[in-house]
Amino acid sequence: MTGSTRLTRSARFTAAELEAARDRLVPDVCAEGLRVLFCGINPGLMTAATGHHFARPGNRFWPVLHLSGFTPRLFHPSEQDELLSCGLGITNVVARATARADELTADEYREGGRLLAAKVERLRPRWLAVVGVTAFRAAFDDRRAAIGPRDATIGGSRVWVLPNPSGLNAHWTAATMAQEYGRLRAAASE
Known part of the structure; x- marks a missing residue:
């Protein structure tokens, strides 16, 4: 079985299988x-290997989504398509998978921002929530952006910058992230 077809909750990948997922594209979950x-910023290698967004075990996206009240229960990454029934979706600023976000170039971020804006204009979500202030700043050339709602819209969609749920983001705990995600949930419910 190849790395891209392993969809079980307990899938383990070798370093070679993860490396083989580099540069893969992961389909959006959107409507x-x-x-x-x-x-998100871009798919990590675990996400690319599984085909499921935010699949790395240390990533806190799924627990924070539940803790903030966006989902009725804790979803596993393999259940990502169930987000659509909750009125939620997932995409990335940059489509290609890397081991670390610092492997992306400034040009990739800018082009990703341009493509993301076009996607948002086409899909018209009420809110675009970028999970990672650094990615937002790079993609939209907005060095002063901070966590929280933005005044500007993209294609009529409101924009909120959220903390990056990566386990490497030690500045935010799952609880403090859930509070910020919860602020967005409340605004999106109005």
């Missing part, structure tokens, strides 16, 4: 008119 379209 028109969502309440919130979450936007």
